[in-house]
Amino acid sequence: MEKIKGGCLCGKVSFEVKNSFDKLYLCSCKQCRQITGSAFASNLFVTVDGFDWLNG
Ligand SMILES: [Zn+2]
Numbered sequence: 122m123e124k125i126k127g128g129c130l131c132g133k134v135s136f137e138v139k140n141s142f143d144k145l146y147l148c149s150c151k152q153c154r155q156i157t158g159s160a161f162a163s164n165l166f167v168t169v170d171g172f173d174w175l176n177g
Pocket residue numbers: 148149150151152153154162
């Protein structure tokens with residue numbers, strides 16, 4: 122089983138995703154541009170069963 126870990130830059134929040142991603146969606150709506158500070162956000166969609174919070 123493939124596992125991918127991620128989190129914020131300060132390290133207080135981290136998560137782990139098991140299995141593969143369902144979808145990848147590049148969005149350029151106003152909210153995604155403000156959150157990322159760039160022209161678009163890369164959003165990955167996973168199932169609830171495959172997602173675990175590790176910290177935070
Ligand atoms: Zn968006």
